Amino acid sequence: MTPTDPQPTTDRRAERTTKVVDLASSSVRELNQALHESSSTGGESSAVEWVITNPQGEHAIACGLTEPVHVRIEGHVGYYCAGMNQRAHVEVRGNAGVGLAENMMSGRVDVSGDASQSAGATGHGGLLVINGNAAARCGISMKGIDIVVGGNVGHMSAFMAQAGRLVICGDAGDALGDSLYEAHLYVRGTVKSLGADCVAKPMRAHHHTELADLLSRAAMAYSTAEFTRYGSARSLYNFHVDNAY
Amino acid sequence: MCGIVGIQLRDETLYPNLGALLTPMLCHAAHRGPDSAGVGLYGDARYTRPGFSSISVLLGEVEVSQVTTALARDRDLGAVEVTAAGPTTVIRAATEPWTLERGVAEILDGTGAIIIGRGRELAVLKGTGDPSALAATFDLTRATGYQGIAHTRMATESAVTSAHSHPFSVAADLCLVHNGSFANHATIRRQLQAEGHVFDSDNDSEVGARYLAHKLSEGSDLEKALRQLCDEFDGFYTLLVTTADSFAVVRDAIACKPAVIAQTDSWVAMASEYRSLAGLPGIDQARLFEPEPEEVYLWQR
Numbered sequence: 001m002t003p004t005d006p007q008p009t010t011d012r013r014a015e016r017t018t019k020v021v022d023l024a025s026s027s028v029r030e031l032n033q034a035l036h037e038s039s040s041t042g043g044e045s046s047a048v049e050w051v052i053t054n055p056q057g058e059h060a061i062a063c064g065l066t067e068p069v070h071v072r073i074e075g076h077v078g079y080y081c082a083g084m085n086q087r088a089h090v091e092v093r094g095n096a097g098v099g100l101a102e103n104m105m106s107g108r109v110d111v112s113g114d115a116s117q118s119a120g121a122t123g124h125g126g127l128l129v130i131n132g133n134a135a136a137r138c139g140i141s142m143k144g145i146d147i148v149v150g151g152n153v154g155h156m157s158a159f160m161a162q163a164g165r166l167v168i169c170g171d172a173g174d175a176l177g178d179s180l181y182e183a184h185l186y187v188r189g190t191v192k193s194l195g196a197d198c199v200a201k202p203m204r205a206h207h208h209t210e211l212a213d214l215l216s217r218a219a220m221a222y223s224t225a226e227f228t229r230y231g232s233a234r235s236l237y238n239f240h241v242d243n244a245y
Numbered sequence: 246m247c248g249i250v251g252i253q254l255r256d257e258t259l260y261p262n263l264g265a266l267l268t269p270m271l272c273h274a275a276h277r278g279p280d281s282a283g284v285g286l287y288g289d290a291r292y293t294r295p296g297f298s299s300i301s302v303l304l305g306e307v308e309v310s311q312v313t314t315a316l317a318r319d320r321d322l323g324a325v326e327v328t329a330a331g332p333t334t335v336i337r338a339a340t341e342p343w344t345l346e347r348g349v350a351e352i353l354d355g356t357g358a359i360i361i362g363r364g365r366e367l368a369v370l371k372g373t374g375d376p377s378a379l380a381a382t383f384d385l386t387r388a389t390g391y392q393g394i395a396h397t398r399m400a401t402e403s404a405v406t407s408a409h410s411h412p413f414s415v416a417a418d419l420c421l422v423h424n425g426s427f428a429n430h431a432t433i434r435r436q437l438q439a440e441g442h443v444f445d446s447d448n449d450s451e452v453g454a455r456y457l458a459h460k461l462s463e464g465s466d467l468e469k470a471l472r473q474l475c476d477e478f479d480g481f482y483t484l485l486v487t488t489a490d491s492f493a494v495v496r497d498a499i500a501c502k503p504a505v506i507a508q509t510d511s512w513v514a515m516a517s518e519y520r521s522l523a524g525l526p527g528i529d530q531a532r533l534f535e536p537e538p539e540e541v542y543l544w545q546r
Binding site: 056057058059076078079095097098113114116117135136154155156 | 499500503505518519520521522523524533534535537538
């Protein structure tokens, strides 16, 4: 071998098998069935990278995955993309419609563009990264999911959020964190208005630590010092000890 | 649930393709409203012509020949042309819209037929049944023109009939499609009836259309009329409203119903879901965004 010969690649990605599914010629049902069957092959599946072309805003793409497969979608998706995700990494190179990654349990979902309403709704775990803006009700009723939004979020975001972290690198719309439980909210920009029982709170050391970790995992290059933390004032009816019988 | 779509063309070279662009937009919204469908077409040479006015009618039991014979006797109208499009019939004559409408209304009085559109540029075609089948009945792919809107209906608050289908056009060249439901439509209908307005149906969306027509007749421009609507109407709505030269979108305060807008130098389009926009030429380079609540988005030709 001379020095000019091409060297064998050590890029781990090159070891992956790529499977391409073109939704111009295949249905979403066929795709999801194939993804679920791939999941059932267990350990081998993580070596497979699925590339989905021509999503054309179709609904329910890559829903209900349970194994650590990697799915890259080249284009805009419709409603409920990556819904109920467990362990899989779903990447959308485009915008996402209503209910992105709703009820996610674990794994990771990345969107390069904007997400419509109710992104990450009711999610129990995993990481959702939206590089653009998210519309209204982002993280509504979140129950442990972590959400990082590179841009702004719309009104009623984190409504009744119970657990998990919502990081907003831009601005938040009206009624942020209305009737919030114990989720942590971090906002870098302005908040148009706070919802009932949601208040600004001081950033303590462990808040800086958890925020820095989320920003790093989401590849957002901001200092934690730029953010304000919001959380529950714990003053709604059920939190008053005097109201206990 | 309902589906709404629409497009205003900026690039004249696309005018011959209006139907080819609008038909897949409508068909991709069919799953949102399988009961009924309708379209409002601006500048379609099959139905409208410079110097002419057009009246769109649901004739019901009335024969087209009865209408043409009766109109031929009306010396104010001159030559009258009649074109059938599925359940809808479009009548045109070289006169003012109100002159033609008065003539048509006299003939149809008491027959149960209703006028569903009027204007110099606008034709309204609507009916009940599968939206894709209706689009075929309307021969929609062959439509031409500069602007078109469409609706697929899943009825929630009133009957499934052609008269209850969208679009609603109650003033010359004004056309409205609505996704949602108005909560206080009965109150506003009574107020408008007290002002002398007569309704064709008990559909809540017709109240929105008549309210806008009323405000426009009082001197509001379309943008102001839509702001007034936001102040007075309670409930859920994404509205797409067009006039001969405007294309406007507005959503209720909590943005309950979906909407996405796409804009290029050649056209601006709106749909309930992105999938209706996915086939438009240049969509990959389009500016895509969701309209904010209670903000009026308006494009002027």
